[in-house]
Amino acid sequence: xTNATLxxxxxxxxxxAVSSVELATQYLDRIEALNPQLNAFIxxxxxxxxxxxxxxxxxxxxxxxxxxxGVPMVHKDIFCQQGWKTSCGSRMxxxxxxxxxxxxxxxxxxxxxxxxxxANMDEFAMGSSNENSYYGAVxxxxxxxxxxxxxxxxxxAAVAARLTPVATATDTxxxxxxxxxxxxxxxxxxxxxxxxxxGMVAYASSLDQGGPIAQTAEDCALMLxxxxxxxxxxxxxxxxxxxxxxxxxxxxxAGLRVGLPREYFADGLDGDxxxxxxxxxxxxxxxxxxxxDISLPNTELSIxxxxxxxxxxxxxxxxxxxxVRYGHRAADYKDxxxxxxxxxxxxxxxEVKRRILVGSYVLSHGYYDAYYLKAQKIxxxxxxxxxxxxxxxxxxxGPVAPTAAFNIxxxxxxxxxxxxxxxxTLSVNLAGLPGMSVPAGFDRQGRPVGLQIIGNYFGEAKxxxxxxxxxxxxxxxxxxxxx
Amino acid sequence: xxxxxVIGLEVxxxxxxxxxxxxxxxxxxxxxxxxxxxxxxxxxxxxxxVMNKAVVEKAIRLGLALGSKINQKNVFARKNYFYPDLPKxxxxxxxxxxxxxxxxxxxLVGEEEKLVKLTRAHMxxxxxxxxxxxxxxMTGIDLNRAGTPLLEVVSEPDMRSPEExxxxxxxxxxxxxWLGICDGNMQEGSFRVDANVSVRPFGQQEFGTRRxxxxxxxxxxxxxxxKYEIQWQIDTLEDGGRVEQATVLxxxxxxxxxxxxxxxxxxxxxxxxxxxxxxxxISDEQIARIRSEMPELPSAMKARFVEAFGVSAYDAAxxxxxxxxxxYFEAVAQASGQGKLAAxxxxxxxxxRLNREGKDIGDCPISAERLTGLIQRIADNxxxxxxxxxxxxxxWDSDLSxxxxxxxxxxxxxxxxxxxEKMVEEAIAANPKAVEEFxxxxxxxxxxxAGQVMKASKGKANPAQVQEILKQKLA
Numbered sequence: 029x030t031n032a033t034l035x036x037x038x039x040x041x042x043x044x045a046v047s048s049v050e051l052a053t054q055y056l057d058r059i060e061a062l063n064p065q066l067n068a069f070i071x072x073x074x075x076x077x078x079x080x081x082x083x084x085x086x087x088x089x090x091x092x093x094x095x096x097x098g099v100p101m102v103h104k105d106i107f108c109q110q111g112w113k114t115s116c117g118s119r120m121x122x123x124x125x126x127x128x129x130x131x132x133x134x135x136x137x138x139x140x141x142x143x144x145x146x147a148n149m150d151e152f153a154m155g156s157s158n159e160n161s162y163y164g165a166v167x168x169x170x171x172x173x174x175x176x177x178x179x180x181x182x183x184x185a186a187v188a189a190r191l192t193p194v195a196t197a198t199d200t201x202x203x204x205x206x207x208x209x210x211x212x213x214x215x216x217x218x219x220x221x222x223x224x225x226x227g228m229v230a231y232a233s234s235l236d237q238g239g240p241i242a243q244t245a246e247d248c249a250l251m252l253x254x255x256x257x258x259x260x261x262x263x264x265x266x267x268x269x270x271x272x273x274x275x276x277x278x279x280x281x282a283g284l285r286v287g288l289p290r291e292y293f294a295d296g297l298d299g300d301x302x303x304x305x306x307x308x309x310x311x312x313x314x315x316x317x318x319x320x321d322i323s324l325p326n327t328e329l330s331i332x333x334x335x336x337x338x339x340x341x342x343x344x345x346x347x348x349x350x351x352v353r354y355g356h357r358a359a360d361y362k363d364x365x366x367x368x369x370x371x372x373x374x375x376x377x378x379e380v381k382r383r384i385l386v387g388s389y390v391l392s393h394g395y396y397d398a399y400y401l402k403a404q405k406i407x408x409x410x411x412x413x414x415x416x417x418x419x420x421x422x423x424x425x426g427p428v429a430p431t432a433a434f435n436i437x438x439x440x441x442x443x444x445x446x447x448x449x450x451x452x453t454l455s456v457n458l459a460g461l462p463g464m465s466v467p468a469g470f471d472r473q474g475r476p477v478g479l480q481i482i483g484n485y486f487g488e489a490k491x492x493x494x495x496x497x498x499x500x501x502x503x504x505x506x507x508x509x510x511x
Numbered sequence: 512x513x514x515x516x517v518i519g520l521e522v523x524x525x526x527x528x529x530x531x532x533x534x535x536x537x538x539x540x541x542x543x544x545x546x547x548x549x550x551x552x553x554x555x556x557x558x559x560x561v562m563n564k565a566v567v568e569k570a571i572r573l574g575l576a577l578g579s580k581i582n583q584k585n586v587f588a589r590k591n592y593f594y595p596d597l598p599k600x601x602x603x604x605x606x607x608x609x610x611x612x613x614x615x616x617x618x619l620v621g622e623e624e625k626l627v628k629l630t631r632a633h634m635x636x637x638x639x640x641x642x643x644x645x646x647x648x649m650t651g652i653d654l655n656r657a658g659t660p661l662l663e664v665v666s667e668p669d670m671r672s673p674e675e676x677x678x679x680x681x682x683x684x685x686x687x688x689w690l691g692i693c694d695g696n697m698q699e700g701s702f703r704v705d706a707n708v709s710v711r712p713f714g715q716q717e718f719g720t721r722r723x724x725x726x727x728x729x730x731x732x733x734x735x736x737x738k739y740e741i742q743w744q745i746d747t748l749e750d751g752g753r754v755e756q757a758t759v760l761x762x763x764x765x766x767x768x769x770x771x772x773x774x775x776x777x778x779x780x781x782x783x784x785x786x787x788x789x790x791x792x793i794s795d796e797q798i799a800r801i802r803s804e805m806p807e808l809p810s811a812m813k814a815r816f817v818e819a820f821g822v823s824a825y826d827a828a829x830x831x832x833x834x835x836x837x838x839y840f841e842a843v844a845q846a847s848g849q850g851k852l853a854a855x856x857x858x859x860x861x862x863x864r865l866n867r868e869g870k871d872i873g874d875c876p877i878s879a880e881r882l883t884g885l886i887q888r889i890a891d892n893x894x895x896x897x898x899x900x901x902x903x904x905x906x907w908d909s910d911l912s913x914x915x916x917x918x919x920x921x922x923x924x925x926x927x928x929x930x931x932e933k934m935v936e937e938a939i940a941a942n943p944k945a946v947e948e949f950x951x952x953x954x955x956x957x958x959x960x961a962g963q964v965m966k967a968s969k970g971k972a973n974p975a976q977v978q979e980i981l982k983q984k985l986a
Contacts, residue, residue, distance in 0.1 A: 108557045121556065128550055130557055227557040234786035262559050263788050341786055344591050347600020348554040352652065364650075368593055391591075391781035400783060 030058050030190040031508060034099060034247035037193055041088070041098045048088070048098030048142055052081035055100050055144050059191045062511055066167050068176075068185040070105045071113050072145035080142045087140060096254065097140030102195040104183050105146040106153055107238070108227040109133045112143070116229045117151040117161040117179075120349045120356045120375030130227020131259045132196055132238050139254045144192050148182030151377045152346065153200055153231040155179050156449055158207070159440050160379045167436070168211060169509040170475055174433040177207030183241045184211035188476075190508055194242040194251050198228060200235045201334050202428070202453025205465040208241050209428035209478025212467045214495065214505055215241035216248045219485050220460035221266035223252075224259030230345040232338035233264075235457040244505055245466065245495035249273040252488060268486075276493040282316030284494065287421030291327040292452055298431040304469035304477040305427050311501055312425075312494070322417045322424065329406045330455035335447055336390050336403035337458070342380075343387025349375060382443065411459040414482075423494055424482040427452055428465045432475035452480060462488050466495045467504035476504075513713040514745050517721075518676045518706060518737060519630075519668035522683055523661050524693045525637065525701040526569045531658035532636045533560030533603065538659050540699050544642075548654035552639075554598035559787050562587075566660040567791055569692040570610045570634055571801045573662060576690055576808055577629055579614030581798055585634070585791040591781045595652050596639035604663075606782040609633035610793075616666075616686065617810060618678040619828045627679050628667040635661050656700070662692075668707065668718065673737040677730050680704050681832075689809060689834040697728050704733050708740045710748065719744070720754045724761050724768055736761035740768050812837050820850025829858045835872045842879035847886040856882060860903055877906045884913035897970050898922045926973040928980070931964070934972065935980045938963040949985060957981060 029037075029046065040046045056074050063069050077100075084098035108114045108126040110133075115121045129137070136143075150160040158166040158181025166181040168174035169189040176185040180197035184207035187195055197204045199217035208215030216239045223238040230236060240251035252273040259265045286309065293302060313319060351357035351371030358370030376384070390399035417424060429449055439446045456463040462485075465478035479498070483491040499505050531538055534551035551558045567585070574581045588606040611632035618625050637659040642651035664683060670676045684702055687693040694701050704727045709719035724740055727733045739761075744754050756774040761767075807815075809831040816827040816837075830840045836857065844853040861882070865875060885902055888894045894902060894917070905916045917923055925931060938960050939946055948956035957978070964977045 108555070114556065116556065124556070126555075128555065225557075226559055229556040230787075232786075261561060263561055264786075340783060344589050344601050344781070344783075347591060347593065348556070348598060350593060350595070350600060352595045353553055353598060354555070364595065388781065391783050393779045393781075396781075396783070 029054055032193065033243050034096070034193045034250055035244075037099050038096055038250075042093070048081040048084040048100075049078060051098065052077050052100050052142055052144065055192060059145065062189055062191060065172060065511070066169060066185050066189055066191075067164050068148055068166050068182040068189065068191060069102075069145045070115055070117070070148050070163050070182070073112070076111075077142060077144055084140050084142055094140050096250065099141055099194075100144045100192060101136060101141045102144050102147050102183060102186050102192040103133060103136075104180055104195065104197050105149055106198055106229045107133050107196055108229065109143065109146070112146060114146070114229070115162070116153070117149040117163060118375065118377070118380070119162040122162065122356065124355050128227065131224035131261065132255050133227065135254050135257065136196070141254070147180070147186055147195055150179035150181065150203075151380050152229065152342070153179040153198055153203055153236070154342070154379050154383055156202065156206060156446055157434075157436070157440065158182065159436060160377055162377060165436055168433050168475070169511060170212060171433070171473070173435050174475055175210065175436050177210035177429075177433060179203040179207075180215075180241065181207045184208050184213055184215065187211070187213045187241050187243060188509060189511055194240055194247055196238060196255065197241045198236055198238050199457065199463075200231050200237075200338060201457050202450050204239050204241060205428050205453050205463055205478070205480060206450070208465040209480070210433035210476060212476030212478070212504065212507060212509075213241055213243060214245050214248055214464070214466050214499075215239065216252065216464035216488065216491070217456070217462060218252065218256060218488055219266075219462045220457075221264050222256045222462075222486070222488070224257070224262040224265045226259050226261040226265075230341075232341040233345060234341060235334075235338060237457070245464075245492045245499055246274065246277055248464070249277060249489075249492045249496075271489065273489050273492055276489040277496040279493050279497075280316065281312060281494060281497050284312070284317040284423070285320050285421040286312060286317045287320045287322035287417055287424040289322050289324040289327070289417070289424060289426055291324050292426035296430050296451070297427060298471070300471035301427050301429070301431060301477050304471070305425070305479055308468040308479040308498065309425060311498060315497060315501065320421045322420055324410075324413045324417060324455065326406065326409045326413050327451065327455055330410055330458055331447060331451060333403040333406040333410065333458060334450070334454040335386070336399050337407065339383040339387030340390050340400050341387070343384045343391065346376075346380065346384055351375070379443070407458045410455045414455075414459045414461060418484045422484075423487065423491060426480050426482070428478045428480040429453070432471040432473065432477050456482055461485060462491060464491050464495060466498060467507070468498075468502070469504055512749070514710045515713045515715070516671055516673075516741050517668045517709045517711065517718055518670040518673075520666045520670070520676060520679060521705040521707070522664045522680065523637075523703040523705075524573075524664055524683075524687050526566055526660040526662055526692055527694050527701075528563055528565045528569070528660055530563055532563050532566050532634070532660035533658055536658065540696075542655055544651070544653035544655060546655065548639075548657060552598065552654045552657040560603060560785075562788060562791060563660065566634055567610065567793065568801060569690075570632065570662050571793065571798060572690045572692055572805060573632060573664070573687065574611035574614065575798070575802055575805060576686060577611070577614030577616055579629060579632070580612045581793060582608050582610055582612060583793045584608060585610050585793065587634075587785045587788045587791075588782045589785045592778045594638070595650065596641045596654070596657070598639070598654060598657060602636060602638065603785055603788070604635035605633035616679065616682055618675065618682045620672075620675050620678050622825045624824075624828065625675065627669045627675075630665040630667050632662050632664040635663060637661050668709075673734045673741070676706060676737055677734050680730060680733055685833050686809065689806065691806070700728060703728050706733060706737055706740075708737055708744070709754070710741060710744045720756050722754065722756065722768075723758045725758055725771065727761060732761055732763055735763070735766055736768055739766060743768065806834065809834075809837070816840070816850070820844045820854070822850050822854040826854040826858055829862075830854060833872065839872055839875070839879050843883050843886065846880070846883040847890065849886050849890050852886050852889060853882075856886060860900070864907060876908075877903075881906055881912055888913050888917060892926060892973060893917065893924055894922065895924050895970065895974055898924060923971065924973050925968055925971045926976060928976070931968075931972055931976050931980050932984075934964050934967045935977065935984055938967065939984060946985065957985075
């Protein structure tokens with residue numbers, strides 16, 4: 029049963045084949061059995077989950093069930109959830125029980141989804157390996173020596189290990205797509221502004237975007253129907269008519285123009301990964317897609333631009349963690365400044381401190397123009413590259429990361445090496461475009477490799493259509509790790 | 512050496528919106544600490560600011576009143592610094608592209624009008640308050656004020672004396688209340704002034720080094736603080752010292768300013784555009800609509816008072832010192848048809864009495880209608896000016912009309928020629944010495960005789976008639 033997709037579970041619940049309490053119990057048992065190896069969860073609360081599941085069953089019995097009522101799910105520990113610890117992977121918020129719920133959590137609750145627990149993540153979503161969590165590294169279910177990717181490593185690992193059918197996640201520079209790729213699951217980061225950021229703990233506000241991770245593109249579409257939508261509490265939320273993201277799933281791909289950016293297949297791309305992507309492209313061609321050679325000339329600049337803009341925003345977004353009102357406060361201090369310094373020194377991990385320092389530096393008087401403003405200019409150039417590319421194609425395909433998952437500890441001593449592995453994902457966030465990762469094969473070590481699909485603004489339904497058609501013809505997304 | 516004083520003011524005007532600038536939380540003053548602080552003001556993880564559009568409207572009103580340029584694209588910036596009453600660790604403010612740029616504010620110094628240029632006015636959020644008393648060695652934080660909308664109004668360094676600075680602050684205070692964008696309550700912090708003060712030798716072109724006096728919340732403190740600061744700077748320079756750029760605080764108890772932080776300690780605020788807020792765009796239509804909804808401005812009203820009621824420019828400026836005063840005057844002037852008399856009474860007795868009792872025109876016990884009644888009796892010679900003052904005092908202390916008071920107290924002026932002639936003859940008979948002196952050419956002696964007549968009439972004789980009849984009889 030825990031291998032089932034969201035859609036299958038919804039059908040079984042509707043048919044009365046299983047109750048929400050039974051389903052939740054199965055998943056909770058599996059989490060209890062497997063999470064000690066994987067460390068994909070920060071918080072599990074069996075009593076609370078079962079109470080929510082019982083309420084979902086009661087709603088169904090009363091004839092008030094929606095499509096997803098009673099289906100279990102997991103929230104990344106970045107979404108504030110009333111009554112649940114919302115730590116964001118940080119010691120700073122280890123004692124923070126959120127008094128309110130994020131828009132995304134409210135939407136999931138309203139749809140009747142039942143929370144199984146809170147997924148581990150890189151501290152404040154800063155990281156590409158999930159090694160930066162205060163709660164310890166998450167292991168890749170396909171190979172416990174490997175990282176699951178980050179920052180939504182807990183969400184991706186939990187779906188891959190079938191500890192949940194679906195999980196929420198966030199993507200600031202690849203944090204949905206890269207762990208989805210490394211864990212062999214499907215994840216989508218929507219266009220910036222489609223999913224409300226209200227209640228989503230901010231890392232880099234102009235880049236952060238929530239989205240789902242699930243086994244299939246179809247499940248992602250169903251979840252996006254729940255998560256997306258205008259929210260007046262987020263000024264960057266886009267006021268648009270509600271969309272049904274499943275509407276185009278079954279469109280044939282004949283005539284689809286698929287752009288392959290030269291820069292994504294250049295030096296630095298692992299041969300095994302390249303082969304997986306080539307095979308995936310061949311499958312789509314078989315279905316009638318036409319391949320177009322395109323160029324995204326400023327791709328390389330996305331790394332320096334991102335690692336200026338994201339830390340700049342983060343450095344001030346994280347100023348509120350000062351020990352005054354909630355969260356960690358140092359035990360002993362002699363005055364206010366000492367309290368700030370000790371609290372923040374103790375509360376934040378190394379990568380968070382590094383980005384706060386970098387961010388503070390690039391915003392400093394005398395450096396602002398050379399770093400922050402310049403990065404913003406590059407950001408516009410990168411967006412222009414995509415605009416030009418989408419004049420020639422409907423979707424862009426490429427790898428998510430240069431290699432499959434690397435080993436835990438392999439890059440943790442070298443932040444720059446770690447940052448370079450984000451080369452194919454960052455520019456999508458800088459441009460505000462939607463992007464997704466779809467399981468497409470494995471490398472020679474048996475570690476999963478994802479195919480990245482980048483859409484034009486609001487092209488989610490088209491991307492999900494491509495992914496769904498690919499999944500109808502392949503079985504990579506149905507493969508589960510042996511645990 | 513002769514020194515020239517240079518002053519520029521930055522005024523924090525709290526806008527009187529019902530809710531905060533970036534949340535739906537109430538802005539009402541005086542609630543229990545932290546009861547008007549939502550998740551947004553507490554800066555919980557994940558909360559976001561949403562712009563209160565009423566703030567923009569009120570800022571535009573001020574800009575239009577000052578003849579400023581209204582920037583149609585407004586960007587909010589984060590001003591970063593750590594302080595316990597600043598929950599986010601940054602204040603949302605405007606750096607580049609403030610909503611209001613340029614403009615002038617006319618001020619009245621003595622009887623002279625002067626134009627003070629505005630640099631800019633920008634929208635921002637207020638911080639909370641740190642409460643250092645009552646917590647025995649600890650500091651309490653009250654976030655009720657956090658997020659209250661502010662308009663920071665920055666003047667050019669155009670003022671040359673403490674009096675000008677106070678006149679500017681008063682004019683701005685009166686204008687924001689006139690426009691209905693601020694309650695003007697200085698005790699509650701609705702209108703707070705920072706003064707940038709420097710001195711330079713007369714004739715020198717470049718400015719001296721300035722020091723900024725922070726957070727002055729009364730006109731009296733503003734004046735005291737600037738006067739002290741000027742003297743301190745002059746003394747320092749004349750003793751061969753240097754004035755270093757600094758931020759200082761005024762201590763009302765000692766009457767002195769003291770250093771808060773030097774230039775070296777100045778924060779690097781690391782301003783950058785707030786990614787949580789989209790630029791606020793203001794359309795031509797919106798500006799046109801707000802312009803059409805503006806009340807008549809003090810300058811226009813002043814010109815109209817001179818034109819329509821024949822009052823002096825100086826009187827008109829005083830009358831338009833507040834919208835309530837102007838409306839009060841206009842009601843009296845209209846109803847009585849006596850603009851000049853109305854102006855004299857409103858700027859004279861009424862203003863003096865209100866000032867003495869610490870009241871505003873809104874609390875004036877004499878309604879415009881009752882003052883009109885008094886002025887009509889002056890205009891038709893029923894009351895001498897002396898009697899009019901007596902009636903005025905009675906009006907102040909009762910609800911009666913002027914006519915009722917005149918009737919009750921028998922204060923009608925005597926203009927009956929026969930009666931006055933009789934009193935004049937008696938006075939001439941009783942004061943031969945004065946009569947002699949007058950006839951010898953001593954004009955003043957006439958006044959003594961007139962005084963005797965007025966005394967005999969208990970002040971009720973028409974003074975002009977008394978003079979006239981006296982002259983006839985002595986001719």
